[in-house]
Amino acid sequence: MARLIYYLYGPGKANAHTDPHLVAGFRDPGDLEPEHFPGGRRDFRSLAGLLSQPLAALYRPGYKKPVWHCVARAAPGDRMLSDSEWAGVAAEIMHRTGLAPRGDDAGVRWVAVRHAGDHIHVVATLARLDGARPRIWNDYYRVREACRAVEQRFGLRATAPGDRTAARQPTRAETEQAARRGWGEPPRAALRRHVCAAAAGAGTEGAFFVALEDAGVLVRKRYSVVRPGEVTGYAVGLPQHVNRDGGVVWYGGGKLAADLTLPKLRRRWSGATQGVGHALPGPVARAVLRNAVTGAAELARNEPDSSPGCARAGPPCGCGSARSILARSPGTP
Numbered sequence: 001m002a003r004l005i006y007y008l009y010g011p012g013k014a015n016a017h018t019d020p021h022l023v024a025g026f027r028d029p030g031d032l033e034p035e036h037f038p039g040g041r042r043d044f045r046s047l048a049g050l051l052s053q054p055l056a057a058l059y060r061p062g063y064k065k066p067v068w069h070c071v072a073r074a075a076p077g078d079r080m081l082s083d084s085e086w087a088g089v090a091a092e093i094m095h096r097t098g099l100a101p102r103g104d105d106a107g108v109r110w111v112a113v114r115h116a117g118d119h120i121h122v123v124a125t126l127a128r129l130d131g132a133r134p135r136i137w138n139d140y141y142r143v144r145e146a147c148r149a150v151e152q153r154f155g156l157r158a159t160a161p162g163d164r165t166a167a168r169q170p171t172r173a174e175t176e177q178a179a180r181r182g183w184g185e186p187p188r189a190a191l192r193r194h195v196c197a198a199a200a201g202a203g204t205e206g207a208f209f210v211a212l213e214d215a216g217v218l219v220r221k222r223y224s225v226v227r228p229g230e231v232t233g234y235a236v237g238l239p240q241h242v243n244r245d246g247g248v249v250w251y252g253g254g255k256l257a258a259d260l261t262l263p264k265l266r267r268r269w270s271g272a273t274q275g276v277g278h279a280l281p282g283p284v285a286r287a288v289l290r291n292a293v294t295g296a297a298e299l300a301r302n303e304p305d306s307s308p309g310c311a312r313a314g315p316p317c318g319c320g321s322a323r324s325i326l327a328r329s330p331g332t333p
Contacts (some may be wrong), residue, residue: 001096001125001327002048003068007120008113020115024087025202026100033109051109054127062133066126068099073119075157086120088110089150096146097139100125106130168192168255170232187241187249191217191254195236199265205231207264208265212236218248 004273009020022029032050034042055066072089074081090112096099100311108125144161151158165295170178170186178186185193198211212219222233235250243249253260259268 001123002044004067004069004123005034005048005051005113008115008123009044011232015113020113023083023112023114023120024090025111026109029087029111035292047111051111051123051125054109054125054129055132057129058127058133059131060133063126063136066135067138068110068122068124070122070142071119072122072147074300075159078118078156080117081154083114085154088153089146090122090149093122093143094124094147097136099126099136099139099161102268106132108134130271168257181240183240188251188256189243190238190258191236191251191301195253195256195260199260199268203269205262205266208269209234220250231262238283247256283328303312316330 009016009017011153018182022033025032032047034044034047037043040279055062070093072086072093083240085226091102094107095102100110106129108124108126108128109184110122113121113123115121119189126134126136144287148161168188170188174186178184183190194217195217198208198215198217202211211218211220216239218237218239220232220235220237222235224230224232233252235252236256237248237250239248241249253265258264
């Protein structure tokens with residue numbers, strides 16, 4: 001906890017942090033604000049101690065990582081929110097997640113730090129004051145609900161709800177690894193693109209796996225333990241993406257996008273053979289449309305005379321612009 005607080009109040013990796021201060025917390029932020037030492041340094045011991053105190057009162061084992069860290073960021077083009085408005089954002093997040101509901105004096109201890117104009121960091125200790133361990137299951141979706149609520153309240157740009165259909169985005173570690181090794185894109189993004197293309201062009205399961213292998217993608221099928229020989233799932237990998245032991249790093253279809261699991265692909269191929277006049281289920285129709293758009297975007301990107309807008313198109317599958325990022329490590333500026 002102390003290291004995270006120190007980072008949030010520090011200069012940042014590119015001196016991007018300006019005027020760091022608390023805008024909200026489990027009590028009046030003015031009482032929690034770290035004191036200044038002579039010379040300008042801050043004393044974070046009191047704040048870190050207050051936030052960590054509830055961990056000693058847990059009556060059963062707590063979480064291995066007892067610090068909850070969420071970043072809420074305004075979209076480009078949104079107006080500048082005041083400290084009191086950001087305090088409302090933080091309080092809504094804590095209420096919706098159930099970590100510190102309104103009127104619950106035994107909720108977790110938390111603070112919201114603002115060190116830039118367009119975002120705040122909400123930090124909480126995963127221990128309630130009554131000795132219980134708070135639930136964080138599906139907290140990401142509760143955060144999305146909070147963001148939707150404050151978007152309406154403050155007149156901010158509306159974002160899509162967290163309906164669990166968006167593609168899994170590459171992690172920060174995956175993105176940095178791709179940059180270090182000179183790859184054009186993270187393996188997760190490349191694999192999702194290959195799987196989307198193979199699924200869109202194939203009419204059968206066999207053709208799908210052949211298309212992946214033809215594209216240079218490694219495929220590992222998962223077989224049923226009850227009915228030997230029956231394929232129940234798959235994972236894909238790239239030859240150059242290996243772990244420290246030299247083994248291939250595998251991604252299941254569901255780790256690429258919610259609609260790329262084998263059961264959902266099978267339903268898509270089955271629906272495609274129903275013929276004209278048979279309506280596809282909603283998720284299948286969205287998947288087919290997304291793959292069509294993916295193909296068009298890839299063609300436009302590879303076309304030498306394509307417009308600058310097409311050349312800067314975003315991730316090809318399941319992309320979305322979310323303004324809240326859930327994290328549990330002090331690596332976000």
